[in-house]
Amino acid sequence: ARIQPCLSLPEYRNVSTGNLVVKEPLNFWGGARVKSKDTKNSEPVYEPATGRVLCDMIPCGEEEVDQAIKSAHSAFLKWSKLAGMERARIMLEAARIIRERRSEIARLEVINNGKCITEAEVDIDVAWQCIEYFAGIAPTLAGNLHVYSFTYSGQEPLGVCVGIGAWNYPFQIAAWKSAPALACGNAMVFKPSPMTPVTAVILAEIYKEAGAPDGLFNVVQGAAETGTLLCHHPMVAKVSFTGSVPTGKKVMEMSAKGVKQVTLELGGKSPLIIFKDCELENAIKGALMANFLTQGEVCCNGTRVFVQREIMKPFVEEVVKKTKAISVGDPLLEGTRMGALISKPHMEKVLGFINQAKQQGAKVLCGGEPYVPSNPKLKGGYFLSPCVLDNCRDDMTCVKEEIFGPVMSVLPFDTEEEVVQRANNTTFGLASGVFTRDIARAHRVAENLQAGTCFINNYNVSPVEVPFGGYKMSGFGRENGMVTIEYYSQLKTVVVEMGDVECHF
Numbered sequence: 474a475r476i477q478p479c480l481s482l483p484e485y486r487n488v489s490t491g492n493l494v495v496k497e498p499l500n501f502w503g504g505a506r507v508k509s510k511d512t513k514n515s516e517p518v519y520e521p522a523t524g525r526v527l528c529d530m531i532p533c534g535e536e537e538v539d540q541a542i543k544s545a546h547s548a549f550l551k552w553s554k555l556a557g558m559e560r561a562r563i564m565l566e567a568a569r570i571i572r573e574r575r576s577e578i579a580r581l582e583v584i585n586n587g588k589c590i591t592e593a594e595v596d597i598d599v600a601w602q603c604i605e606y607f608a609g610i611a612p613t614l615a616g617n618l619h620v621y622s623f624t625y626s627g628q629e630p631l632g633v634c635v636g637i638g639a640w641n642y643p644f645q646i647a648a649w650k651s652a653p654a655l656a657c658g659n660a661m662v663f664k665p666s667p668m669t670p671v672t673a674v675i676l677a678e679i680y681k682e683a684g685a686p687d688g689l690f691n692v693v694q695g696a697a698e699t700g701t702l703l704c705h706h707p708m709v710a711k712v713s714f715t716g717s718v719p720t721g722k723k724v725m726e727m728s729a730k731g732v733k734q735v736t737l738e739l740g741g742k743s744p745l746i747i748f749k750d751c752e753l754e755n756a757i758k759g760a761l762m763a764n765f766l767t768q769g770e771v772c773c774n775g776t777r778v779f780v781q782r783e784i785m786k787p788f789v790e791e792v793v794k795k796t797k798a799i800s801v802g803d804p805l806l807e808g809t810r811m812g813a814l815i816s817k818p819h820m821e822k823v824l825g826f827i828n829q830a831k832q833q834g835a836k837v838l839c840g841g842e843p844y845v846p847s848n849p850k851l852k853g854g855y856f857l858s859p860c861v862l863d864n865c866r867d868d869m870t871c872v873k874e875e876i877f878g879p880v881m882s883v884l885p886f887d888t889e890e891e892v893v894q895r896a897n898n899t900t901f902g903l904a905s906g907v908f909t910r911d912i913a914r915a916h917r918v919a920e921n922l923q924a925g926t927c928f929i930n931n932y933n934v935s936p937v938e939v940p941f942g943g944y945k946m947s948g949f950g951r952e953n954g955m956v957t958i959e960y961y962s963q964l965k966t967v968v969v970e971m972g973d974v975e976c977h978f
């Protein structure tokens with residue numbers, strides 16, 4: 474059942490929309506691709522831009538999950554004993570290979586996810602940067618020595634960590650989870666979303682090629698059932714989850730049963746506040762960046778756009794003009810700025826939110842309809858014209874719930890105090906943004922917004938050096954930045970007696 478890859482990465486350079494069928498096994502453990510055992514539960518995976526079947530996702534069952542975890546455990550025993558420098562060398566080599574193969578990996582990501590190529594290339598860059606960043610940290614992991622009491626403490630890895638990913642940034646999520654885990658000396662079993670099974674296994678091959686021991690980074694395919702098996706497995710020390718709030722709650726509950734550590738990167742409904750003293754052109758660009766990257770399927774998007782009443786008219790006119798100009802279509806073409814949504818059911822869900830918004834009194838200023846590109850091969854794709862909604866109120870469903878599609882809701886406001894209160898009136902707390910020329914106001918608003926990130930005079934800029942994660946129901950724990958080391962390690966304290974034991978008895 475253990476198989477080496479059939480299609481080498483350079484061959485993916487020639488794939489185009491509508492011509493790839495992935496036949497290779499998509500699981501990886503013990504240092505090789507592994508064919509799934511039980512094909513009866515296989516599910517078709519669709520290419521979003523065409524609606525064609527790209528491959529079959531065959532979920533891993535109990536025995537396979539157990540094999541992957543045991544493979545990770547045996548790699549952990551070796552990897553955790555390496556010096557930080559040795560781990561770093563292998564991780565840096567993995568980052569280099571990703572950089573070299575950026576174009577092929579990005580093309581595969583586009584075909585599986587539907588996002589446009591220019592964005593996918595950035596995602597791949599962020600992935601290798603993240604691995605490079607944590608490789609740099611690995612040799613610096615040192616403890617504290619308390620000389621006079623002669624005690625010392627230092628970080629130790631947790632063991633086998635599980636990563637569970639969402640479908641919107643498949644390769645990048647696998648890197649964001651594996652890089653800090655491996656830097657700390659852990660091994661990982663990663664389960665991608667069943668809708669985007671194709672690229673995580675390439676990351677596994679790259680770690681192996683870079684010199685990682687067999688079993689260090691493993692991939693098991695599957696949906697809820699496979700995820701449940703991972704969360705319950707007694708040899709798993711930690712679960713790092715990216716996905717929706719309802720699934721995040723289940724993951725936390727299951728992990729609690731085994732007292733496993735958890736990181737939850739969940740959904741959002743983030744506010745973007747635009748004051749009348751902003752530089753309007755930048756604020757408009759910021760609103761587009763906050764809403765339409767990856768077809769709006771971005772957890773931290775600023776989908777509640779609060780605009781100070783005095784500038785509402787020019788803001789809306791320009792934002793609508795620029796939204797209408799977004800080129801939707803073949804995601805592998807350089808000129809395309811918006812590709813296809815992940816699936817037909819998801820597109821219908823987004824359309825349902827738009828219809829409901831209309832029924833509740835919102836006005837569609839542009840878009841919000843299925844889009845059929847002229848190219849015949851894209852006729853079955855899940856394209857939607859980006860949508861701006863006006864006449865929105867805070868109590869509407871489109872303003873309260875995460876849509877996860879290209880839908881911007883615009884809301885007027887009058888005062889800073891009022892808008893901060895309204896912005897915080899949500900159970901989510903992933904991100905937020907503010908546009909103003911008043912530096913004191915910018916920092917005051919950032920301080921008062923209940924969110925893990927606040928972007929001032931920009932949006933969706935997340936370098937790997939800075940922590941990313943949520944407040945409230947958007948989750949806890951962080952990815953990226955130094956702090957992430959805390960979430961993939963545990964502290965050992967050693968107390969050394971330099972004299973005789975003073976006995977109380």
Ligand SMILES: NC(=O)c1ccc[n+]([C@@H]2O[C@H](COP(=O)([O-])OP(=O)(O)OC[C@H]3O[C@@H](n4cnc5c(N)ncnc54)[C@H](O)[C@@H]3O)[C@@H](O)[C@H]2O)c1
Pocket residue numbers: 637638639640641642664665666667695696697698699700701704715716717718719720721723724737738739740741771772773875877903942943947
């Ligand atoms: N905060 C972040 O960093 C971040 C990043 C990307 C996406 N997201 C969020 O992810 C959501 C969209 O992704 P999605 O639709 O893939 O989310 P989802 O919750 O449906 O699925 C996420 C992952 O969980 C798995 N899963 C499902 N049921 C499970 C179970 N019972 N036990 C274990 N695993 C299970 C899925 O197979 C998938 O791999 C949005 O809410 C978005 O905001 C958050």
Ligand SMILES: C[N+](C)(C)CCCC=O
Pocket residue numbers: 641642770771772773933934935
């Ligand atoms: C790279 N971004 C844009 C910050 C997105 C992070 C992952 C959220 O879905």
